Amino acid sequence: MDGEQMTDATLPKLGALVDVPNEPGAKKPDPIVVGDDISRQFGGLRAVDVGHIEIQRGVITALIGPNGAGKTTLFNLLTGFDQPDSGSWTFNGQPIHKVPAFKVARRGMVRTFQLTKVLSKLSVMENMRLGATGQMGERWWMAPFRFLWEGQEREITERADELLVRFKLDAKKEDFAGSLSGGQRKLLEMARALMVDPELIMLDEPMAGVNPALKQSLLGHVKSLRDEGRTVLFVEHDMDMVRDISDWVIVMAQGRIVAEGTPAAVMADQRVIDAYLGAHHDTDLSDLDEAAIAEQVMTEIQEGE
Amino acid sequence: MSDTDSIRAAHQTAAEGAVLRADNVIAGYLPGVNILNGADLYCLRGELVGIIGPNGAGKSTLLKAMFGLVKVHEGSVTLDGVDVTNQRADQLVSQGIGFVPQSNNVFPSLTIEENLEMGCYQDPKRFTERFDFVTDLFPTLGERRKQRAGSLSGGERQMVAMGRALMMNPSVLLLDEPSAGLSPVMQDEVFVQTRKINKAGVSVVMVEQNARRCLQICDRGYVLDQGRSAYTGSGRDLAGDPKVIELYLGTLGATG
Amino acid sequence: MDLMDVLRAALTQALGPNAIVFALAAIGLNIHFGYTGLLNFGQAGFMSVAAYGLAVTTVMADLPFWLGIVMSFLAPILLAIVLGVPTLRLRADYLAIVTIATAEILRLIFGSVEFKEQFGGSNGITGYAKTYKDMNPYSGELDLGILRFSKDDLWSVTVGWTLVALGCLLVWLLMRSPWGRVLRSIREDEDAVRSLGKNVFAYKMQALVLGGMFGGLAGLFLALKQASVVPSDYSTNITFFAYTALLIGGAARVLGPVVGSIIFWFLIAGLGSIFNQLTDGADPILPTWLMTDTQASLVRFIVTGLGLMLLMIYRPQGIFGDRREIAIDGR
Amino acid sequence: SDDGDKKKDDDKAGSDTSSSAPAPTGDGKLVFGSLLPATGSLAFLGPPEFAGVDLAVKDINEAGGVLGEDVTNVKGDSGDTDSGIAPAETDQLLDAGSDVIIGAASSGVSLTVIDKIMSSGSVMFSPANTSTAFDEGDYADPDNYFRTAPSDILQGAVLANLLVQDGRKNVAIMARQDAYGETLAEQVKANLEAQGSEVAVTVYYGEKAQSFDSQVAEVAGAGADAVVLIAFEETTSIIPQLIQAGVGPQDIPTYFVDGNTASYAQDASAPLPPGTLEGTKGTIPGAETADDFKARLLEVDPDLKDYAYSAESYDAVIVSALAAVEAGDDSGDAIAQHIVDVTGGGTKCTSFADCSALLADGEDIDYDGVSGPIELGDTGSPTAASIGIYEYDKDNNITPVDYIAGQI
Amino acid sequence: MGLRWLALLIAGFILAIPTAAFADDDPTPSESPSESSSATVDSTATPTDVTTEEPVKPSGPGIAVTLVNSSDKSKEFPKGRPLEGVTLTVIDSSGAEVGSAVTDATGLAFIPVEALDTYTVELDEDTLPDGINLNGSNQSDPVKMRLMAPTYVDFPIGATKGEKASFGDKLAQSLASGIKFGLIVALAALGLSLIFGTTGLTNFAHGELITLGGVLTYTFNRSVGLPVILAGLVAVLLSAGFGWAQDKGLWAPLRRRGTGLIAMMIVSIGFGLFLRSIFQYIYSSSTKTLSQYTTQGAHDFGIIKLADKEIAIILIATVAIAGVCVAMMKTRMGKAMRAVSDNPALAASSGMRVDSVISTAWVLGTAMSGLAGVLLAVNSQVNFLMGFKLLLLVFAAVTLGGLGTIWGALIGSMIIGIIVEVGPLFGVPSSIKEVGALVVLVLILLVRPQGILGRRERIG
Ligand SMILES: Nc1ncnc2c1ncn2[C@@H]1O[C@H](COP(=O)(O)OP(=O)(O)OP(=O)(O)O)[C@@H](O)[C@H]1O
Ligand SMILES: Nc1ncnc2c1ncn2[C@@H]1O[C@H](COP(=O)(O)OP(=O)(O)OP(=O)(O)O)[C@@H](O)[C@H]1O
Numbered sequence A: 001m002d003g004e005q006m007t008d009a010t011l012p013k014l015g016a017l018v019d020v021p022n023e024p025g026a027k028k029p030d031p032i033v034v035g036d037d038i039s040r041q042f043g044g045l046r047a048v049d050v051g052h053i054e055i056q057r058g059v060i061t062a063l064i065g066p067n068g069a070g071k072t073t074l075f076n077l078l079t080g081f082d083q084p085d086s087g088s089w090t091f092n093g094q095p096i097h098k099v100p101a102f103k104v105a106r107r108g109m110v111r112t113f114q115l116t117k118v119l120s121k122l123s124v125m126e127n128m129r130l131g132a133t134g135q136m137g138e139r140w141w142m143a144p145f146r147f148l149w150e151g152q153e154r155e156i157t158e159r160a161d162e163l164l165v166r167f168k169l170d171a172k173k174e175d176f177a178g179s180l181s182g183g184q185r186k187l188l189e190m191a192r193a194l195m196v197d198p199e200l201i202m203l204d205e206p207m208a209g210v211n212p213a214l215k216q217s218l219l220g221h222v223k224s225l226r227d228e229g230r231t232v233l234f235v236e237h238d239m240d241m242v243r244d245i246s247d248w249v250i251v252m253a254q255g256r257i258v259a260e261g262t263p264a265a266v267m268a269d270q271r272v273i274d275a276y277l278g279a280h281h282d283t284d285l286s287d288l289d290e291a292a293i294a295e296q297v298m299t300e301i302q303e304g305e
Numbered sequence B: 001m002s003d004t005d006s007i008r009a010a011h012q013t014a015a016e017g018a019v020l021r022a023d024n025v026i027a028g029y030l031p032g033v034n035i036l037n038g039a040d041l042y043c044l045r046g047e048l049v050g051i052i053g054p055n056g057a058g059k060s061t062l063l064k065a066m067f068g069l070v071k072v073h074e075g076s077v078t079l080d081g082v083d084v085t086n087q088r089a090d091q092l093v094s095q096g097i098g099f100v101p102q103s104n105n106v107f108p109s110l111t112i113e114e115n116l117e118m119g120c121y122q123d124p125k126r127f128t129e130r131f132d133f134v135t136d137l138f139p140t141l142g143e144r145r146k147q148r149a150g151s152l153s154g155g156e157r158q159m160v161a162m163g164r165a166l167m168m169n170p171s172v173l174l175l176d177e178p179s180a181g182l183s184p185v186m187q188d189e190v191f192v193q194t195r196k197i198n199k200a201g202v203s204v205v206m207v208e209q210n211a212r213r214c215l216q217i218c219d220r221g222y223v224l225d226q227g228r229s230a231y232t233g234s235g236r237d238l239a240g241d242p243k244v245i246e247l248y249l250g251t252l253g254a255t256g
Numbered sequence C: 001m002d003l004m005d006v007l008r009a010a011l012t013q014a015l016g017p018n019a020i021v022f023a024l025a026a027i028g029l030n031i032h033f034g035y036t037g038l039l040n041f042g043q044a045g046f047m048s049v050a051a052y053g054l055a056v057t058t059v060m061a062d063l064p065f066w067l068g069i070v071m072s073f074l075a076p077i078l079l080a081i082v083l084g085v086p087t088l089r090l091r092a093d094y095l096a097i098v099t100i101a102t103a104e105i106l107r108l109i110f111g112s113v114e115f116k117e118q119f120g121g122s123n124g125i126t127g128y129a130k131t132y133k134d135m136n137p138y139s140g141e142l143d144l145g146i147l148r149f150s151k152d153d154l155w156s157v158t159v160g161w162t163l164v165a166l167g168c169l170l171v172w173l174l175m176r177s178p179w180g181r182v183l184r185s186i187r188e189d190e191d192a193v194r195s196l197g198k199n200v201f202a203y204k205m206q207a208l209v210l211g212g213m214f215g216g217l218a219g220l221f222l223a224l225k226q227a228s229v230v231p232s233d234y235s236t237n238i239t240f241f242a243y244t245a246l247l248i249g250g251a252a253r254v255l256g257p258v259v260g261s262i263i264f265w266f267l268i269a270g271l272g273s274i275f276n277q278l279t280d281g282a283d284p285i286l287p288t289w290l291m292t293d294t295q296a297s298l299v300r301f302i303v304t305g306l307g308l309m310l311l312m313i314y315r316p317q318g319i320f321g322d323r324r325e326i327a328i329d330g331r
Numbered sequence D: 001s002d003d004g005d006k007k008k009d010d011d012k013a014g015s016d017t018s019s020s021a022p023a024p025t026g027d028g029k030l031v032f033g034s035l036l037p038a039t040g041s042l043a044f045l046g047p048p049e050f051a052g053v054d055l056a057v058k059d060i061n062e063a064g065g066v067l068g069e070d071v072t073n074v075k076g077d078s079g080d081t082d083s084g085i086a087p088a089e090t091d092q093l094l095d096a097g098s099d100v101i102i103g104a105a106s107s108g109v110s111l112t113v114i115d116k117i118m119s120s121g122s123v124m125f126s127p128a129n130t131s132t133a134f135d136e137g138d139y140a141d142p143d144n145y146f147r148t149a150p151s152d153i154l155q156g157a158v159l160a161n162l163l164v165q166d167g168r169k170n171v172a173i174m175a176r177q178d179a180y181g182e183t184l185a186e187q188v189k190a191n192l193e194a195q196g197s198e199v200a201v202t203v204y205y206g207e208k209a210q211s212f213d214s215q216v217a218e219v220a221g222a223g224a225d226a227v228v229l230i231a232f233e234e235t236t237s238i239i240p241q242l243i244q245a246g247v248g249p250q251d252i253p254t255y256f257v258d259g260n261t262a263s264y265a266q267d268a269s270a271p272l273p274p275g276t277l278e279g280t281k282g283t284i285p286g287a288e289t290a291d292d293f294k295a296r297l298l299e300v301d302p303d304l305k306d307y308a309y310s311a312e313s314y315d316a317v318i319v320s321a322l323a324a325v326e327a328g329d330d331s332g333d334a335i336a337q338h339i340v341d342v343t344g345g346g347t348k349c350t351s352f353a354d355c356s357a358l359l360a361d362g363e364d365i366d367y368d369g370v371s372g373p374i375e376l377g378d379t380g381s382p383t384a385a386s387i388g389i390y391e392y393d394k395d396n397n398i399t400p401v402d403y404i405a406g407q408i
Numbered sequence E: 001m002g003l004r005w006l007a008l009l010i011a012g013f014i015l016a017i018p019t020a021a022f023a024d025d026d027p028t029p030s031e032s033p034s035e036s037s038s039a040t041v042d043s044t045a046t047p048t049d050v051t052t053e054e055p056v057k058p059s060g061p062g063i064a065v066t067l068v069n070s071s072d073k074s075k076e077f078p079k080g081r082p083l084e085g086v087t088l089t090v091i092d093s094s095g096a097e098v099g100s101a102v103t104d105a106t107g108l109a110f111i112p113v114e115a116l117d118t119y120t121v122e123l124d125e126d127t128l129p130d131g132i133n134l135n136g137s138n139q140s141d142p143v144k145m146r147l148m149a150p151t152y153v154d155f156p157i158g159a160t161k162g163e164k165a166s167f168g169d170k171l172a173q174s175l176a177s178g179i180k181f182g183l184i185v186a187l188a189a190l191g192l193s194l195i196f197g198t199t200g201l202t203n204f205a206h207g208e209l210i211t212l213g214g215v216l217t218y219t220f221n222r223s224v225g226l227p228v229i230l231a232g233l234v235a236v237l238l239s240a241g242f243g244w245a246q247d248k249g250l251w252a253p254l255r256r257r258g259t260g261l262i263a264m265m266i267v268s269i270g271f272g273l274f275l276r277s278i279f280q281y282i283y284s285s286s287t288k289t290l291s292q293y294t295t296q297g298a299h300d301f302g303i304i305k306l307a308d309k310e311i312a313i314i315l316i317a318t319v320a321i322a323g324v325c326v327a328m329m330k331t332r333m334g335k336a337m338r339a340v341s342d343n344p345a346l347a348a349s350s351g352m353r354v355d356s357v358i359s360t361a362w363v364l365g366t367a368m369s370g371l372a373g374v375l376l377a378v379n380s381q382v383n384f385l386m387g388f389k390l391l392l393l394v395f396a397a398v399t400l401g402g403l404g405t406i407w408g409a410l411i412g413s414m415i416i417g418i419i420v421e422v423g424p425l426f427g428v429p430s431s432i433k434e435v436g437a438l439v440v441l442v443l444i445l446l447v448r449p450q451g452i453l454g455r456r457e458r459i460g
């Protein structure tokens, strides 16, 4: 799908997806990930129960769904951090459902964590450098000889510097990552994943807790990833962002995929609105009748007595 | 300089009689590195105050400083006119302040029920009554009451954290990004409920990155940057201020 | 009281073979715990297999000395692998208990009557160190007034400090490299490292083997300088003391373990000597109702225990450590 | 002290002659270092040993010292093998110019320092090592290691003989698993079997064992007609458990060894109820610790409760001093060459004053000490010794019944 | 807390009964001495007895043989009867005869020898009385003579072996010991687990807290003169006080400084060394005995034998453990402890006084360990290392069950206790019987890395 470059990067890149039906488990023309019958149970709870899933290559796919729908668990399964009760999936046509997590990442499928995992006692810069793959200095037999990896290290540092500027973390470069604020950790988590230079990047609520202004500027970066030919799969509860950058949306609820389609189509789906978006979601809460609230409060207080 | 001084003076006059106020707070985690550089904030009785600002501005630090979890080097925190600077958190709780931290806000090895129980630790008798209220709000929590919080999804945890705060009966509630990680419908629910609680007489100070929503419901907002309050005003004013939009709110979704 | 004697006793121990044994063991622990976060409380086990590797090969199997040396290098590697394959996925505190248990199992087996034929029972094994002694190039003792080594110790000290220096150099080279960075990251959060495509298990194993080899080196050196291998030398206490030395110096610092061991032995020997003098003789300086000479030798342990507590209270990062790193600790 | 008293890489010649003394290499001052247990699990053995050394030093100096100088005594703590402090303490003792190191008590500890001491040119003289390891392998050669305690071979023989004599046909042995317990248990077992008795079971317990239940159960289940308990101070834990299991000393005749044949009377440090041990027998190497010797020990250390190895310690010091007198030299190597000589063949004498007077007259002496006749063999260990047999009365005090001399 | 007092009362009662029954001045408590032993003890014909009457006590180097019938087959020669008139010959190593003798009325024959050498003794079977047979060779093993006194050689006549206990009996008995030991370990393990479960601290000084219970009991029993039960009570109380004091004096200041857990763990290593040395300083290194219950005999309950004090130990431990477990599960404090261990800052934010919760854990934990020490002291006397020796097993127990879980500590302890005691029956050398438990620990953790009751953490 590399040949297909959109001229206007801000427009959703429907291209190949234009013919794909808006239905759960829809077949895509050029899927990078294909999964079948993936299920994971915790005690009596079926957290993930996905019949068929395909992620199109080279586009931005959003995975949305209510809390506890199984999105993170699906991420865990796909990337080898958790073992499924059943199911198989492929990445680039190769089965990876029994492959350990680090090998999945090496093949180019990298994920971030919803509850951030920064390496507290390493500096922000070291966190970034760690992300880079194929470092010669990471092999023990080369490690003692600085001249072998010096050059590569310099390149990595340059790349990290660029990313840090973009994520507004450059001022914190030499600080311990453990001293970052909640939002900064999210940012570092994402920036570090980008250092891996992955083919498919899976972001688990990357923008939760990120300042809106910064969020906006980062969306441009995510889009440019797509334009470089990378695939992005992200979980997000911010519908503005989903609407703005995703080309395709998959909706999960209670472990299953319940809807799929273009952002506009999915968000118009009444079931999605009911279960996920809520009636108010496009209204200004300050417009809600204050009197109504007050009334409600009154009745509740009365009920309580 | 005189400009900021006069603003501060005006702020201080307005703060008279506030239920919770922080004056010129200087605080930090490590010796020699101050995160808050003279932050001011007040919250009148029954008011809902929102704080927004860039990442790393010191919003969480300000809440923690007011709640006695970060040491205040200079300045003062007063509750109902009484100086409570650097008081132990549990003492503040018994004086009626409730706090929901931004991260690590559940007890992972306790079940949901036990987590909520901890919410009314100082007043266990109210448990059943409040528990019903919270599970009404977040039905998932009721269904999974025996599940350990450590195995919950991100959003479910957030519900537990919020629920724990709702178990208390505080007169002042400090919320650090209560909506983060929640689905849109739940986010709205949290905002509406916060407003409701507030209407019922609880003063609320809330930090949010869902800035637009936050400014929509709050009576007054602060924009915190680099450890001090950069702008204050009513929610609507701030949401409309082009400077604030450019620097802190962005345009995404503004027109949608 | 002769302060000169005290100083000499303290210095000679601080720079002597005992400090070297601890320094080597603590360098290994530094790699395990300081850098990688592997809470290995079984360093004594690595020491014992190396020592027994040498002794069993040369004495029980009657093979050449050099083959014994080779064996004592291979044994800790083998132990690291055998121990690591199943246990490296354990959480830090579980790993601590399993390693203690393993070291104790080894020590008990080495000392048991049932395996006396193979390991010499609790008497241990002697009679393998001749080749090492014969290589001694020195013909006399070293006496600098405040420092005195016998001919044998002088040879051991030369060999030992050379090993320590080489070890430190290696650790320094490794830990400033990306490889060292991966280890330190694993210490912080394994899953994060895994998600970035690093084979956490392999790195942990490498760290376990490398640190275990230093432990083995400590055991080998102990066996050579002492010329006897006795199972009770390898009890958990020695691991505890090596940790003490490491933390005195400061974990995750290249020279931390070395400086820590020197200080540890300086204190132990110095205190021993002071209190010995205070209670010695027919009319001791300290009255006997307060302290007998038997009790005097306990005082250094009391003081060591106290000292360790005070050090951790007032300087939890050790001599070299970074205060900021400690402050980050999340709990 | 200075460095002149250590003769280095000089192969020792035969150790038997006292002829043509070479020029003295010592510094003229004979210094004893005692490397005995003050801390650790063997610390209970320390006090009598320290007292023995102190008393001997006192006697020597009262008799005019060695080579015209008073001898001195430096104390060190051997700890146990666990604490690992013995090597460091040894360094200190050597530093202090010790020509003879008295110690260590435990065979295990001795093994950790023997090479260090021998190669420093000092003498290592243990009052209490009973392991056979010191007569084997590397240490079989005449060298700088000596001991006054007879190796376990003799005690094993005496104890086994006592059992056979008492008509015990099926014996259970419970022993501490360490250098001491293992060898002694093996010796007893070998002798018992050779002499026609059977050994029902031999159980060992670890030095650090916390519970003895399973060992006791094994002894109780063996159907033995006698129990041999080879233990140190943990005896006070084991005996009650044996009683619980129905195989206490009053149920089945019990035999002790030198490690635990001590007083358990009400005024002892670890008393057992009166009557518990009545009739139990035990063996301790060494001739009778004469009452006046005990009295003199008490002068040195009034708190002394036990006397185990005090005589051996005393003799180790006296023998070394006599050897120095005979050599006319206080260096360790010189002393080592004369030690065997002063203990055998010649005019018998029994005190330092007498012996040194004889030596001054140019006579060859044969020192017989408080611990027995003391004839050291080529390996530096006693070739003859006597073992005392003791029996407990109803107050748990021991009284000697017999002394049996034997050759090793 | 209330439950423990109850436990102590019950136990005190139980201990008090046997005190009256077997006063300590009665040192022969065993009710049923085994057959074989009584035979030997009661035998009127033991050689030692006889020689005191007979003037012909052999002396000097030589071989002595005493022949006594141990078989009960023959009516004419009852068991224990000396055999007279049997000829014995001593042969030296070259095969030459040294001498021979005939047994006298006491069954004794003595053949003096000149040199201390190796000899063999031969019994002339023809001279044995009719109906009496040798159980084995009529020639002894070569005997190396070392003594300047008679060397005795024995020829077995009739059965010599006593009855061995059956495997089932042994198993039952070791199970009982294992349960008793396991319960003591469990008390200590619960104490450790409480402290770990509240503070996250792996307390390497915990062994000394056990010892503390023991040495305090000893002090109040021997030095102050209280009865053991009272002394034990005081010891538990003082242990609790010590727990409070050490938290206030050491751990609380460390927490206030924000000291990390690892640093605290090292502090505990130092603290342990410190306490251990202090104990040795004060109490010296010998094993001390309590004044009561030291030599209490056992009752025979069919397949197992237990002394009253053992029953009391089992009961007290069970009651105390049950009390603590219930309290931990049911009370607010129990949950507060887990909450504090999860997240102290959040616990404070919920209105808990973190310091007092932790303090409670220390008080309770140290008291439990102290109680373990008291029971251990009653069971196997007092030594300054008694707790330190137990520490590894306590750790193993806590880990095996799953760190920080109360039930886990309990289950782990029982497994450890039983394996330690039963292991030797299944081939674990008894000198290293702890190895069995440690190996099981390692094996179980391989299958369940989080311990038996531990839970896995969620990722992501
Ligand atoms: N280890 C576990 N043990 C028990 N239940 C679990 C575990 N992990 C996840 N669950 C449950 O599985 C369900 C799916 O969780 P998951 O984290 O995948 O949700 P999510 O879609 O990512 O939700 P959110 O948007 O809130 O992050 C949740 O209800 C959660 O409680
Ligand atoms: N534990 C800590 N130690 C040291 N510095 C810290 C610590 N926590 C936060 N900081 C620093 O303090 C500053 C403010 O952090 P704070 O958490 O208050 O930010 P915030 O405004 O809440 O940001 P966000 O919106 O991302 O949560 C940041 O620069 C951060 O790096």
Ligand SMILES: [Mg+2]
Pocket (backbone or CB within 6 Å): A071, A072, A073, A114, A204, B153, B154, B155
């Ligand atoms: Mg999620």
Ligand SMILES: [Mg+2]
Pocket (backbone or CB within 6 Å): A181, A182, A183, B059, B060, B061, B102, B176
């Ligand atoms: Mg924040």
